[in-house]
Amino acid sequence: MHAIDYRAADTYAVGDVEVARWEQFALGDLLPFGAMWYEVAPGASSPVDCHPERELSLVVSGTALVHAGGESVEVAQGSAFVLEPDEDHTVRNLSDERPLVVFSVYWMACDDAPVSLAGQVAHA
Amino acid sequence: MHAIDYRAADTYAVGDVEVARWEQFALGDLLPFGAMWYEVAPGASSPVDCHPERELSLVVSGTALVHAGGESVEVAQGSAFVLEPDEDHTVRNLSDERPLVVFSVYWMACDDAPVSLAGQVAHA
Numbered sequence: 287m288h289a290i291d292y293r294a295a296d297t298y299a300v301g302d303v304e305v306a307r308w309e310q311f312a313l314g315d316l317l318p319f320g321a322m323w324y325e326v327a328p329g330a331s332s333p334v335d336c337h338p339e340r341e342l343s344l345v346v347s348g349t350a351l352v353h354a355g356g357e358s359v360e361v362a363q364g365s366a367f368v369l370e371p372d373e374d375h376t377v378r379n380l381s382d383e384r385p386l387v388v389f390s391v392y393w394m395a396c397d398d399a400p401v402s403l404a405g406q407v408a409h410a
Numbered sequence: 411m412h413a414i415d416y417r418a419a420d421t422y423a424v425g426d427v428e429v430a431r432w433e434q435f436a437l438g439d440l441l442p443f444g445a446m447w448y449e450v451a452p453g454a455s456s457p458v459d460c461h462p463e464r465e466l467s468l469v470v471s472g473t474a475l476v477h478a479g480g481e482s483v484e485v486a487q488g489s490a491f492v493l494e495p496d497e498d499h500t501v502r503n504l505s506d507e508r509p510l511v512v513f514s515v516y517w518m519a520c521d522d523a524p525v526s527l528a529g530q531v532a533h534a
Contacts, residue, residue: 287478287497292488316492317466318442318517323488342441344468344513346488354411364416364447364470364511368440373411387488389468391515393442 288313292323292346292387302330319393326350326386331378339392341369343377348386351378371395412437416447416470416511426454443517448501450474450510455502463516465493467501472510475502495519 288311295306308321320339323346326332343366350361354375361367369375379386412435419430432445444463447470450456467490474485478499485491493499503510 287476287481287483287494287499288492289476289483289485290490290492291486292490293486313492316464318519321466340440342445342515344470346468346470352411352413357411359411359413361413362415362417364513366414366416366513368412368414368437370411375411389488389490389513391466395442 288316295323297325300324301333302327303332317391319391321389321391323387323389326377326379326388328379328384329382331376334374334376336372336374337392338371338394340371340395341390341392343367343369343388343390346387346389348384349380350386350388351380352376353378412440419447421449424448425457426451427456441515443515445513445515447511447513450501450503450512452503452508453506455500458498458500460496460498461516462495462518464495464519465514465516467491467493467512467514470511470513472508473504474510474512475504476500477502 290311296310297304297306304325306323345361345363345365347363349363352359352361352367352375354369354373377388414435420434421428421430428449430447469485469487469489471487473487476483476485476491476499478493478497501512
């Protein structure tokens with residue numbers, strides 16, 4: 287068993303967000319995905335983010351207002367959201383008093399890789 | 411974006427544990443791993459579990475006492491633990507008043523698949 291302590295994690299700032307990536311725990315090839323916690327300051331929002339990885343996020347503390355794919359969805363503590371590859375997204379902390387904490391895992395989906403299909407042009 | 415509401419999930423009982431597996435959300439091949447929430451009743455412990463999948467768990471609410479691999483580790487709300495393949499484990503709720511909620515993802519690790527190595531006998 288490996289225990290990973292959120293409170294002992296080193297973080298770095300991205301705008302109003304403190305990010306704690308799991309690379310710091312030197313787990314090697316243990317996980318087939320990246321992982322991180324991030325904390326959005328009270329009343330703040332994450333900068334617009336967009337990446338080729340699919341991402342599963344779980345709200346650890348607080349309530350998030352997630353803007354992505356042309357919609358805005360409120361995600362309560364304990365609930366989750368999945369972001370598609372290349373989907374612009376921001377995550378707002380709906381509390382003006384307490385930080386919003388989110389845990390995410392992210393990975394390159396095999397079906398997002400360029401493939402050649404008969405009669406179709408592969409996307410680069 | 412897909413939002414997955416913990417409070418709307420169907421659960422089933424395994425001993426003193428209520429399990430909400432993500433198969434019910436019909437996400438298809440969206441995730442390269444299985445996912446679930448489980449809730450351990452106040453003062454209770456999960457039955458001994460053991461499976462070939464590696465498992466990453468995050469404590470969503472409460473504090474867990476995790477027994478696995480011959481050790482016992484207290485895991486606080488927001489923190490995580492990774493269970494190795496075929497590692498017997500139980501998860502105890504340290505509160506006598508509130509449920510313990512854990513979110514887990516689990517997958518078959520490629521390096522756990524049977525392989526033939528020179529001079530070694532592959533495990534079935």
